[in-house]
Every structure is written in structure tokens, then in C-alpha cells.
Amino acid sequence: MTFLLRRIAFYALTAWAAITLNFIVPRLLPGDPVTALMGRMQGRIDSNAEQSLRVLFGLDQDLSLWQQYTAYWAMLFRGDLGLSFTHFPTPVADIVGQALPWTVGLVGVATIIAFVLGTLVGIAIGWRRGTWADGILPVSTFFSAVPYFWVGLITITVFAVNLRWFPSNGSYDRGLVPAFTGEFVGSVIYYGFLPALTVVLSSVAGWILGMRNMMVTVSSEDYVTVAHAKGLPGHQVVLGYAARNAILPQVSSFALSLGFVVGGTLIMEMVFSYQGIGYTLYQAVSTHDYPLMQGCFLVITLSVLVANIIADFAYVALDPRTRKED
Amino acid sequence: MATTTTLSTGEVTPPPEVRAAALTPRSVLASLRRFARTPRVGQRQRKPQRLLFLRNTKALTGLGILVFFALLAVVGPWVAPYDPNQVSPDLLQAPSLAHWLGTDHTGRDIMSQIIVGTRGVMIVGLVAGVSATVVGVLVGVTAGFVGGVGDETLSALSNVFLVIPQLPLIIIIAAQLPSAGGMTVALVIGATGWAWGARVLRAQTLSLRKRDFVEAARANGERTWRLVLAEVLPNLSAVIASGFVGTVTFAVLSQVTLSFIGITPVSEWNWGTILFWAQNNMALQRGAWWWFVPAGACIALLGMALALVNFGIDEFVNPRLRSTGLHARSLRRRGIRPRVGFTPVAREGRP
Numbered sequence: 001m002t003f004l005l006r007r008i009a010f011y012a013l014t015a016w017a018a019i020t021l022n023f024i025v026p027r028l029l030p031g032d033p034v035t036a037l038m039g040r041m042q043g044r045i046d047s048n049a050e051q052s053l054r055v056l057f058g059l060d061q062d063l064s065l066w067q068q069y070t071a072y073w074a075m076l077f078r079g080d081l082g083l084s085f086t087h088f089p090t091p092v093a094d095i096v097g098q099a100l101p102w103t104v105g106l107v108g109v110a111t112i113i114a115f116v117l118g119t120l121v122g123i124a125i126g127w128r129r130g131t132w133a134d135g136i137l138p139v140s141t142f143f144s145a146v147p148y149f150w151v152g153l154i155t156i157t158v159f160a161v162n163l164r165w166f167p168s169n170g171s172y173d174r175g176l177v178p179a180f181t182g183e184f185v186g187s188v189i190y191y192g193f194l195p196a197l198t199v200v201l202s203s204v205a206g207w208i209l210g211m212r213n214m215m216v217t218v219s220s221e222d223y224v225t226v227a228h229a230k231g232l233p234g235h236q237v238v239l240g241y242a243a244r245n246a247i248l249p250q251v252s253s254f255a256l257s258l259g260f261v262v263g264g265t266l267i268m269e270m271v272f273s274y275q276g277i278g279y280t281l282y283q284a285v286s287t288h289d290y291p292l293m294q295g296c297f298l299v300i301t302l303s304v305l306v307a308n309i310i311a312d313f314a315y316v317a318l319d320p321r322t323r324k325e326d
Numbered sequence: 327m328a329t330t331t332t333l334s335t336g337e338v339t340p341p342p343e344v345r346a347a348a349l350t351p352r353s354v355l356a357s358l359r360r361f362a363r364t365p366r367v368g369q370r371q372r373k374p375q376r377l378l379f380l381r382n383t384k385a386l387t388g389l390g391i392l393v394f395f396a397l398l399a400v401v402g403p404w405v406a407p408y409d410p411n412q413v414s415p416d417l418l419q420a421p422s423l424a425h426w427l428g429t430d431h432t433g434r435d436i437m438s439q440i441i442v443g444t445r446g447v448m449i450v451g452l453v454a455g456v457s458a459t460v461v462g463v464l465v466g467v468t469a470g471f472v473g474g475v476g477d478e479t480l481s482a483l484s485n486v487f488l489v490i491p492q493l494p495l496i497i498i499i500a501a502q503l504p505s506a507g508g509m510t511v512a513l514v515i516g517a518t519g520w521a522w523g524a525r526v527l528r529a530q531t532l533s534l535r536k537r538d539f540v541e542a543a544r545a546n547g548e549r550t551w552r553l554v555l556a557e558v559l560p561n562l563s564a565v566i567a568s569g570f571v572g573t574v575t576f577a578v579l580s581q582v583t584l585s586f587i588g589i590t591p592v593s594e595w596n597w598g599t600i601l602f603w604a605q606n607n608m609a610l611q612r613g614a615w616w617w618f619v620p621a622g623a624c625i626a627l628l629g630m631a632l633a634l635v636n637f638g639i640d641e642f643v644n645p646r647l648r649s650t651g652l653h654a655r656s657l658r659r660r661g662i663r664p665r666v667g668f669t670p671v672a673r674e675g676r677p
Contacts (some may be wrong), residue, residue: 010485017486019493026502027677030410141637145629150601150622151584156610168610198402213640256488256522260576267583271605281494282587297498304491 003322006085007312011305018301022294027065047184081298082291086283092295094281100299102171103276106192108307109263110199111258117203119250122211123243129216137212140205148202148264152271153197169273195272199265210253212322213247221245248319256313266300313323367415391631398441399448401653407620408435410442410595421616424659428616431607437602446596447578450512454577457516459570462523469524470531471554481528487521496580500589508594510585515577522524523569530565534558582625597621650662 006068063071069310075082125136143151160168218224219242227241231313275277277296283293316322398405407426408414414433421428427437436478501513534540540557548557558565584590585598588606592599604610604618 008481011489012484014486014489017655019492021490022498095626122661130362141633142626145575145633146622146626147582149583150618150625153601153605153610153618153622157613157615161610163614186507259489259491260493266494267587272588278673281497287587288501290502291502293498297494300494305489308489 004312004316015302015305019073019076019298019306020069021134022298022301023069026250026290027068028295029223035128041195048275051129053204055083067168081295084284084292085286086292087287087289092291096277096295096299099275099280100278100303103269103278104303106195106269107199107262108272110196110265111203114200114204115207115254117200118207119211119247121204121244122208122250123215123238125208125239126212126215126246127219127242129212134210135311140208142211144205145265146202148198149267149271150266151202152195155194156199156271159194166175167191171275195268198268198272202264203261204275207250207254208258211246211250211251213257214249217243218242218246251311251315251318255308255315258307258311262304296323329353339636341478344551346662369554374653382638382641384634384641386629387633388636388638391627392635395444395628395631396421396446399445400439402444406435406438406441408438410434410439411593418612418614420614427620428614430614431616436620438616439595440597440624443597443621445597446594446625447625448513449579449671451574451578453509453512454519454581455574457513458520458573458577459523459566460518461516462569463527463562463566465520465528466524467480467531467554467558469526471535471550471558473532473535477528478616481525484521484524484528487518490523492518492576493580493583496583497587497589505591507591508581508596510646511581512577515580519573519576519580523573526564526565526569530562534561548639564639564643565577568636568643571632571636571639575629575636578625578628578632581602597625 014322022163031125042296081096084091100274121136142304156168159165167190171188171296172184172193207303224237224241227237232240266281268274269276269278280302281293281296283289284296329657358616414429414435414489416425416429416433418431419425419429419433425435425437427435427440429435430439465480469477469484495518496511496514499518500511503510536559540553543557581596582598582601583589585592585594585596586601586605586629588602589594590599592602597623600621601618604614604621609615609617
């Protein structure tokens, strides 16, 4: 219980840090959204309009930093993330809210598949160290060394452009109306297959490597030798003794590297023009839409925090030592 | 980050090393020597240790590739066959003798772009790696050595930075800067990417702090800064090196990604810029594979080289990862099936 309380306190701290960072970064950096907007429109906005733009975006008031900060928190508690510049006057919260389910679906499913698959393969090759199975290591090294988006480009070339098996972009057939029908769900799976495959391909290597190294380290422990000496069948030693202990660091590293994996998969959405948070962030960056950028970052960070909390609950379930009252 | 750093902490204790090393006379001697030597790094026997690292094929291959790219980064602009910005009438040509890696949509030579772009990638990797490592060492070693409230605060800080997704953070910082050139990006990456190294270093420092040789030095009345610099830091060198290599990998990938999504100025050549032009000019749909495959392959090659060096360091530090790996082939030749948990013993000289 103490463990969970400590973790929850830590996540509260992290959430506060992320939100404060989100508040401070645009105010510390040089540059001004209105000037940027004027520059982007290249004279199509009359320079007299600058002042009215400032009023429109709420940048005209002379508030102290502290007042701005409290106002920012008040806005957040109302679920208000400001208005998007490019899709003016659509609230950022609406745009992000539409994009989020797609990302959670795609990235969530793909990451869980990659984690489970990678851990299983890691157990297998960690146990059979020194056999042909070690040949998987160089391959997985290659995949952990290439950027996610490049793997995306290659899979598009092979499966979408050359073989024409899957569509190269989008998230569902535009001819269909979004609804819970078999046809629409099928279309979503069909369009999501290639991005998901790419995410799995690029992130599975890390899990394989981590699990393999933990298996190698754990399996020269005394309790594994004792299990062997007792004459237990091999699979029981692997799963009940070695893998069971090796998986703990794997779960905690799942929590830690989630931010990294999510960052990479967001780029994947940009490559596939998949209508999730990553693609929204990409559009916001290329149109200098600061409120939308900030909103995306905040939602991404908070989602990663939630995933971390879930990973921590899994850790508590797996490791009895954390449940011990002291 | 977890994909590259796999050091398990607390692996420096000697007895398991002796137990886990394959039982060839030489390796037993080597690990016994290491056992005898653990308290002081850098006395006798230094040479065999260094040679051990260089005898590792993985590390050597990785270092070789790194040296190649470093040379290319230095001499790139002079050896490139064309000016990377020079427009020519050969639009979107497939690789030929005149253009080894073809041309892009305005007839610019892609091989020259890759060669000239190497410098940008290497410099960003180096600057980001060095700055992140410096911050990581400062935070991690201080946290591990000071303990108490200072430790709690610094660990919380690095954990916060670990949990916040770095790439989106770097994107929103870089996108709001008026000009996000190579150096700026490198420093932003350095400022956000130190946390993993700090975490690993803190754990390692914690285990070193209570060792007998540190206690002995403390009892001798050594000052704290000398304890840290002369006793603790040398024993952390492998961890620091592996953290550095990991950060460089991350920095290279991040910078290439930033260029690919068009945040860094497109006039500054690096491998990501090439991919940016390729993606925005329908290279995929036009089937212009020479436009995006070589640049990506270079990134992969550099990343693999860094990963190989890291494997070398890992195996150097953690002999359990090394022992049977080195002898897998010879074991197989003798018909021994390696099984985890056992150290294979072969009876030599039997008929």
C-alpha cells in the first residue's frame, strides 16, 4: 500500500511538472504567436489587425506571471485548453478529444502486442543462450537502431505502393460513416494494420533484448540451480522460476520507456496520416498553432502517466514484496 | 532508452563473476585478477583489461563504423561529388554512374546530400551526448553520494524527466524557438535527455558508496570531492560510457525525426532533411527508393554501430552476458548444448 501511495504522489508531482512546463515553455522562449501568425499569412492580414488578433487570443492583458499561472490552472480544471489558431474558433479540447481515441487504440494495442511478443521471445532466446536463437539478436539490434518513421516509410513502399495490400494512409474508408457496424470496424482494422505492424516491428526489439538479458542474469541465480537440482521439468523452471523473476524489471522498464515508445509511435501517425494525436501535433507544428501544440503535449503526457499507473498496479500484482506492510 | 541501456545495477561484486565465467583457465585467471583488483582501478593489469574490450568483435565493428562516419563528417564537404543544393536538369534520376545514388525532384545529387549531411548528424549527436552526460553525472553521482533529502529531490527530478515523453517535449520546445538550428536542437535534446543516465549512475553510486575501499579512503580523511573523483568516478566509467553511447543514439534519432517533420531549417543538410524532402515530394508513391532508402540505411548503420559499442561495454561490465556468448560456437562443435543455470564443463583429452 505504501508503495502505491508513494507512486501516486510521484505521479501527481509529475503531472504538476508537466503542466507547469507546458505553461512556462512558451513564455520563456522568444517569439510571439501573433507575430508568427502574421508572418505566416505573409501580408494577407492587415497590420492594423494585429492588435485585434491579440485581443482575440487573449494576449492583450497585462497580467503578472502568477496571475496567468492561476488563470491557466482554472482553465485546465474547466477542461478548457484554449482555442486553436488554425481551426479558429474550434476549442483545442474538441480537436484533441477527437484524435485521442484513435491514438489510444492504435498505439495501445500495438504496444501491448509488442511487449507481450517481445517478452515471450526474450524468454525463449534467453533460455536457449548460445544456440541459433541468438541470431535474432542482431536482427533486433537493427530494428532498435532505425528510426520508427523510416520503418514506416519502408512498409508503405513494400505493402502499400508495390504490393497494394494495404492503404498507405488514413484510418478508415472515407466512404463509410463512422458507426459501430461490422463494415466500419473491419475498415478500421484494415487501415490500422500497417501502422500497427510498423509499431510492433520497431519496438519489439527493445523488449526482446531487455527480457533476454534479464533471463541470462536471473538464470544463474541459486534458486534456479536448486530448481534444476530438484529435478523439476525444464519448462517449469523456465516459467515458474526464471521468467517469473526476470519479468519484474521488464515491467518497470515498460513503465519507464513508455514515453520513448509513445514518442516514436506518434511520428508513425505522421507518416501514415493517421488521425491521432501525433498527426494533430504534426499539423499544429507545421502551422505554428501553439495552443493546439500545447494541448497535444499535455494530453500525451497525461496519457503516458495513466499508462504508468496501470503498469505500477501490474507490478504490485506481480511482486509480493511491494505489498508487504512495513 | 531502455532499448540500449541494459546494465543491471549491482553487478560489480566479484564472486558471481568468478562463478559465471566459463571455466577456461585463462578466464578464471582473468576474473580472479579482477577480483583482486576491484578496489583500485588503474594500477597494474590495466593493459589486459583494455585489450579485452578491444578483443570484443562487436565493439570493434561498432567503433570501425563510428570512425568511418566521423571521418566523413570532417571531410564531407570536400569529398562530396556535387554541391548538395545544386539544381540540375536530371530530375528524379535513378542511381547511375554520374549520380551514384540518383537525384531528387530538382535534380540535386542525393549522395552529396548524404555525405554533407553526415556532419550535422554527428555534431548534434556529440554535443547532445556530452551535455546530457555531464548533467546526468552531476545529478546521478550527487544524488547517490549525498543521500537523504538531496537524493530524494534529485531522483524525483530525474524520474519526472524520465516519465514525461521526451520527443513530444523536444518537439514543442523546438517548434516554438524562432530558429531551431542544429546546435539549438542538440542543446534541447541534452537538456531533456539526461535522466536515464542519472538514474543508472545513482543506483551504481549507491552501491559503491558503502564499499570497503571508499570507507577506507573516508577513514583516511580524504575530502569528499576526492572520494568522488578518485574513488567513485573511475569505477563508474563503464556505466558513464554506456550512458553516453545511449544518449548519442537517442540524440541522433531525435534530431533526424525533428528534421523529418520539418522543424529544423530545411536548408541545413542532415539525413532527416533528405527524408523530409522525399516524404513531401511523394518519393514513396513515385517509387523513388534511392531517395529515402540510403539516408535511412545510414541512420540504421550509425545506430547499429552505437548499439554494438554498447553491447561491448555491457559484456565488458557484466561477464554473465559474455561468458557463453564468446564460446557458443566451440561448445556446439563439441556437442554441448548450453543450458542456462549450468556452466558447461567439458572433459578434455578423453579418447
